[in-house]
Amino acid sequence: MPDRGALAGPRQLLRRLREAMAEPVSPQARLDKIVVHIASNMVAEVCSVYVLRADGRLELFATEGLNREAVHLTTMRAGEGLVGLIAESAEPLALSDAQSHPAFSYKPETGEEIYHSFLGVPILRGGNTLGVLVVQNRARRTYSEEEIEVLQTTAMLLAEMIASGELQAIVRPGAEIGLRGPIALEGSPLAEGVGLGHVVLHEPRIVITQLVAEDLKAEEHRLEEAINAVRESIDKLVDRSDHTGPGEHREILETFRMFAHDQGWLRRLREAVHTGLTAEAAVERVQNDARAKLQRRPDPYLRERLHDLDDLANRLLHQLTGQSFVAANEDMPDNAIVVARSMGPAALLDYDRKKLRGLVLEEGGRSSHVAIVARALGLSAVGEVPNIIDHVEQGDAIIVDGSSGEVYVRPAIDVEAAYAEKARLRARRQEQYRKLRDVPATTKDGVTIDLHMNAGLLVDLPHLEETGALSIGLFRTELQFMVASQFPRMEAQIALYKSVLDAAGGKPVTFRTLDIGGDKILPYMQAFDEENPALGWRAIRIGLDRPGLLRSQLRAMLRAGAGRDMRIMFPMVSDVSEFDAAKEIVEREKRHLSRHQYELPTSLKLGIMIEVPSILWQLDEVLERVDFLSIGSNDLFQYLFAADRDNRRVANRFDPISPAFLRALRKVVDKGQAAGKSVTLCGEMGGRLIEAMALIGIGMNGLSMTASSIGPVKAMILALEAKPLRELMDQLIAQNHGSEHIREALRSYAEAKGVPL
Ligand code: PEP
Ligand code: MG
Numbered sequence: 001m002p003d004r005g006a007l008a009g010p011r012q013l014l015r016r017l018r019e020a021m022a023e024p025v026s027p028q029a030r031l032d033k034i035v036v037h038i039a040s041n042m043v044a045e046v047c048s049v050y051v052l053r054a055d056g057r058l059e060l061f062a063t064e065g066l067n068r069e070a071v072h073l074t075t076m077r078a079g080e081g082l083v084g085l086i087a088e089s090a091e092p093l094a095l096s097d098a099q100s101h102p103a104f105s106y107k108p109e110t111g112e113e114i115y116h117s118f119l120g121v122p123i124l125r126g127g128n129t130l131g132v133l134v135v136q137n138r139a140r141r142t143y144s145e146e147e148i149e150v151l152q153t154t155a156m157l158l159a160e161m162i163a164s165g166e167l168q169a170i171v172r173p174g175a176e177i178g179l180r181g182p183i184a185l186e187g188s189p190l191a192e193g194v195g196l197g198h199v200v201l202h203e204p205r206i207v208i209t210q211l212v213a214e215d216l217k218a219e220e221h222r223l224e225e226a227i228n229a230v231r232e233s234i235d236k237l238v239d240r241s242d243h244t245g246p247g248e249h250r251e252i253l254e255t256f257r258m259f260a261h262d263q264g265w266l267r268r269l270r271e272a273v274h275t276g277l278t279a280e281a282a283v284e285r286v287q288n289d290a291r292a293k294l295q296r297r298p299d300p301y302l303r304e305r306l307h308d309l310d311d312l313a314n315r316l317l318h319q320l321t322g323q324s325f326v327a328a329n330e331d332m333p334d335n336a337i338v339v340a341r342s343m344g345p346a347a348l349l350d351y352d353r354k355k356l357r358g359l360v361l362e363e364g365g366r367s368s369h370v371a372i373v374a375r376a377l378g379l380s381a382v383g384e385v386p387n388i389i390d391h392v393e394q395g396d397a398i399i400v401d402g403s404s405g406e407v408y409v410r411p412a413i414d415v416e417a418a419y420a421e422k423a424r425l426r427a428r429r430q431e432q433y434r435k436l437r438d439v440p441a442t443t444k445d446g447v448t449i450d451l452h453m454n455a456g457l458l459v460d461l462p463h464l465e466e467t468g469a470l471s472i473g474l475f476r477t478e479l480q481f482m483v484a485s486q487f488p489r490m491e492a493q494i495a496l497y498k499s500v501l502d503a504a505g506g507k508p509v510t511f512r513t514l515d516i517g518g519d520k521i522l523p524y525m526q527a528f529d530e531e532n533p534a535l536g537w538r539a540i541r542i543g544l545d546r547p548g549l550l551r552s553q554l555r556a557m558l559r560a561g562a563g564r565d566m567r568i569m570f571p572m573v574s575d576v577s578e579f580d581a582a583k584e585i586v587e588r589e590k591r592h593l594s595r596h597q598y599e600l601p602t603s604l605k606l607g608i609m610i611e612v613p614s615i616l617w618q619l620d621e622v623l624e625r626v627d628f629l630s631i632g633s634n635d636l637f638q639y640l641f642a643a644d645r646d647n648r649r650v651a652n653r654f655d656p657i658s659p660a661f662l663r664a665l666r667k668v669v670d671k672g673q674a675a676g677k678s679v680t681l682c683g684e685m686g687g688r689l690i691e692a693m694a695l696i697g698i699g700m701n702g703l704s705m706t707a708s709s710i711g712p713v714k715a716m717i718l719a720l721e722a723k724p725l726r727e728l729m730d731q732l733i734a735q736n737h738g739s740e741h742i743r744e745a746l747r748s749y750a751e752a753k754g755v756p757l
Pocket of ligand 1: 372474476515632633634636683
């Protein structure tokens with residue numbers, strides 16, 4: 001550890017700067033003072049601050065030592081000259097002979113040619129460059145590691161000043177500071193629609209109110225205590241997961257533990273406190289550097305580790321500041337767009353639905369459950385938006401285009417106007433779809449496709465009437481269980497299923513029994529760490545192993561359906577014997593209810609979801625037993641292609657419009673038709689236009705989808721001719737064309753026939 005006496009200088013500098021920050025002077029006067037303090041403390045002849053503007057140029061905002069006239073006049077591109085190089089690389093640069101560096105570029109108005117030594121550091125916030133801070137000396141000299149450290153710490157204070165928006169008032173007229181300027185980002189569309197609103201960070205950024213330490217000893221102590229507390233909590237988590245064997249979760253924890261005990265990381269934290277920062281400012285400072293370095297690495301493994309390091313730093317900050325981990329509902333703006341790195345479906349359901357308009361995620365694929373919930377809630381959502389968290393602040397204006405995958409942060413006025421217009425247009429189009437409500441979805445050549453709706457929350461139910469869907473083809477019962485704070489009791493379940501049936505107003509409802517496990521976690525149920533949760537203990541597997549759970553749900557369904565027609569289906573059936581076992585439980589429950597004089601449903605139809613490939617080779621046996629089949633294409637696809645639907649590296653690697661998948665689906669359709677049993681598809685692909693066309697082209701005549709897709713799919717069907725489409729699909733599949741070719745062929749076909757896509 002460096003000698004304390006040597007560091008009195010930096011601490012004194014930080015104290016001076018803190019005073020300068022608090023003085024009631026203009027932003028320019030404050031910056032001018034700051035550069036004087038830095039220059040004098042670092043015994044440099046020059047100290048200059050460059051701030052990154054929205055147009056990508058770095059503008060000289062203040063200087064001690066260079067020509068004052070150059071302030072707000074001199075600018076350079078990121079990448080241009082030494083200052084531009086630092087901004088681009090986000091790394092410090094120390095040179096004893098600046099002029100001989102190949103990137104050196106001479107700005108005559110500054111008069112800097114007489115200074116030989118140069119030390120510049122990036123001004124960073126959340127890993128993003130906001131500007132560059134430079135000191136220069138006339139004599140050729142080597143800047144020490146410690147001086148570089150001090151300048152980096154000082155840059156943190158400037159980052160806060162820039163982030164506060166205070167400097168916007170003095171930027172060259174007509175320009176804007178980068179941080180607050182508009183940015184457009186692109187991700188993958190998760191849920192259709194346009195959402196205009198304000199950012200709500202799912203995990204609010206910790207606000208550090210005090211950067212400079214009052215009492216060094218006290219800060220050192222706070223840091224050590226926080227490190228110990230975080231380490232202890234992680235050790236405990238690792239120990240607990242020891243009993244459940246290896247797993248992804250376990251690995252993450254181990255990585256956590258590795259960082260928490262990493263001497264290099266801890267040393268950097270301690271050193272940062274030693275330069276005069278508060279413990280929380282030190283954590284942020286060290287994390288900023290790590291982010292800046294790792295974000296620019298091409299290695300995905302290292303970038304992934306950045307998440308772990310971020311999480312660890314966050315834990316430390318929460319420990320130090322006592323601030324909450326999640327956004328509070330009370331502070332939600334009326335048009336809230338939730339922004340998160342990743343999120344489970346239950347967390348999204350915790351938000352006040354009346355205020356939610358959209359969702360933006362850094363991770364999260366199209367068929368992840370959080371995306372399904374977003375669609376059920378009618379939100380526009382975009383996933384896989386790189387580094388969105390670093391680009392937004394709480395309350396920023398934001399537009400989410402769930403159709404194109406575009407996200408606009410702090411949009412320019414014209415973009416906002418264009419989107420407001422788009423939202424109006426969409427409303428008009430919805431109006432046209434509403435007019436189709438009572439028109440059957442029949443193709444021009446007379447083939448009727450039954451359109452059903454997926455639901456899972458009571459808020460979904462009014463859509464049944466609005467869209468004219470024939471039935472609820474999939475009611476995901478687990479969503480209600482996920483929003484409850486404890487396991488819903490029998491009476492509550494009966495009431496819920498009754499209100500679903502009532503709200504359906506006589507239209508059939510296909511209830512699916514609990515499909516939990518994987519990423520669908522009930523907060524009140526003991527969680528098990530599994531190495532491959534998608535292949536783990538879930539859905540019907542839990543139901544059969546814990547028959548009490550399944551029995552009580554079935555009993556509630558049968559009682560709710562008294563005197564009505566009921567349809568129940570079982571998720572994730574992998575073997576026909578599982579259906580037999582489930583049916584046996586149903587029969588037992590029926591006998592039990594009859595014995596106790598309860599009225600039974602007038603009719604009861606039982607079916608299974610086709611989601612696990614093994615069942616494709618037991619279709620004959622299955623069809624002898626069931627009343628109907630429903631293809632869960634989300635899961636069937638992930639299992640057939642061995643591509644995790646929630647893993648963004650692979651979720652979109654393969655395309656459901658591929659001969660392999662379509663052949664599998666066609667087999668189910670053909671066998672179902674031959675056996676005279678209904679086959680529908682209730683996965684997400686049924687609600688997408690080209691996919692729906694492909695499905696109709698393989699003979700599927702029942703689709704269940706999210707409410708907002710019904711109008712567009714119906715409009716498409718009305719313009720379609722089924723017979724030539726089937727011929728085209730037969731040909732494309734037989735020739736084993738790639739999915740891109742099939743997609744393109746379907747697109748051109750639709751265009752030629754005037755089918756709206
Ligand atoms: C499916 O797997 O396609 C399906 C409809 O079920 P879920 O998305 O709820 O897993
Ligand atoms: Mg499924």
